[in-house]
Amino acid sequence: MSVMLRTALIVISVLTLWYTARKIRKSQLQIEDSIFWMAFPAALVLLSVFPGIAAWAAKILGVQSPVNFIFLAVIFILIVKVFSLSLRLSQLDAKIRTLTQEIAIRENLAQKQEKTKESE
Amino acid sequence: MRILIVIPAYNEQENIERVVDDLIQNYPQYDYLVVNDGSKDRTAAICREKGYHFLDLPVNLGLAGAFQAGLRYADRMDYDMAIQFDGDGQHNPQYIEAMAAKMEEESLDVVIGSRFWEKKKPFSLRMLGSRMIQLAIKITxxxxxxxxTSGMRLFNRSMIHEFAHNLNYGPEPDTIAYLLRGGARVQEVQVEMNERIAGESYLNLKRSIEYMTRMCMSIVLIQWFRKRRA
Structure with a gap:
């Protein structure tokens, strides 16, 4: 890994950390969700400061160069993240659906009750 | 025997009165429930003015979500059967009696109002999709x-409960295939359907192809992974 790439990774990671912290401070991000965005750049910083880790992992996995290992790892982590987001979206979707249906049903029942009260 | 007619309606201001008034006047033995699926037109206003029984969904959920709202209501009100009924006047309520009778006699879970039970299916482009889905169900x-693909389906008490409370229970052929694999008893009864009188059909060529592809993929590939918990 070139010094230039390592520097770039560190700079971008620090920026990401700073941006995430800002979003937490402004209450735009839940703590649960922020953990990933703290850990991910932290890991990149670690890999940049100690290039030996990537070199070692690349050798074991038979990846040509350490930088390719970093790409591979980042892509893998992002795919997992996207999938977990998709999962969460499905669950949110189901919850909204249930809520919408419940609101409509409860409104209907409330009106019915009112009508029977009036007729009494 | 209490039967609820569930009528999902999205932007059906031109049809809903005709459909519901017919039910009120000529079929008082059945209960009905319009589910206004967050329509942008006057569907909800018409229901309110005319004093129809209806659920007013505050946001648009799509057919599956709207129908499920109706079944959730049917489940809570403890109906014996619920039928999926179009808001555009395509379905004829005269066939409900025969469908319900068949369900009771043969203790079925689902009865489909079928255009092709006794009559032959025409060889048209439109029916190509129907044939492909039929084949996919047959194979699996x-x-x-x-x-x-008939949208007129009658469900029994246990199906109402199952549909009301589960994910991936859209009122579509892939759900029927899934239920069949899980041992549900499904039969068909011959019905006639009308052409839509007013308003625009949801299905154009592009949407039909999308729909057919999605259904076939779902039936052939995805339904195997599901685990049924009734």
């Missing part, structure tokens, strides 16, 4: 459903 379940 061994059962022949002659009109899988």
């Amino acid at each position: 379940t061994g059962v022949t459903i002659k009109d899988p």
